[in-house]
Amino acid sequence: VKLVESGGGLVKPGGSLRLSCAASEFTFSDYYMSWIRQAPGKGLEWVSYISGGGSTMFYADSVRGRFTISRDNAKNSLYLQMNSLRADDTAVYYCARDNWGGSGILADSWGQGTLVTVSS
């Protein structure tokens, strides 16, 4: 399993950013995928997940209405569109594969993360 995030960077409050995650070495469309973030020096926070076909999405309260998760199975890619960014969105954003083959597993594989910094 290989997951490689990109698209992080410095953005001003109120701005937008789109993260991407390139997946390989597994059948991407068979798996739910999640975004998980970690603010500097803080713990992990689940952000959003999307079903394998892309029809089902759920969001954390802290990002609902501002962030949109999507995927392109033809390109083996996962995305996170982040709008109306705030300082407290500053974090390393991880792309992760979920596994619903059994009872349900969040994040059985992780990318290396991409840093998003929201600051004026």
Next chain:
Amino acid sequence: QSALTQPPSVSGSPGQSVTISCTGTSSNVGSYNRVSWYQQPPGTAPKLIIYEVINRPSGVPGRFSGSKSGNTASLTISGLQAEDEADYYCSSYTTSSTWVFGGGTKLTVL
């Protein structure tokens, strides 16, 4: 979506055992066996070490074990080794069809 409750820190000497608790509610830990544990050494991405309360992914040493009673899940590390020093996080599925993490526990090997 309140975080699950973990102790901020635990410590133990090499060879000893330590247990990290993860307390939730009937809306998350108490309702599902979808509880996982992750290990995160400094400067690295987290790694799954326990899933579905008690199961270990391939390659995770048998020194790591998980359990659950009611609304509280636990991770036990037996025969502590210096390489086990890391942050540990639990997660659980919730009745709102979302996921929630614990606040994390820093393990120090003395």
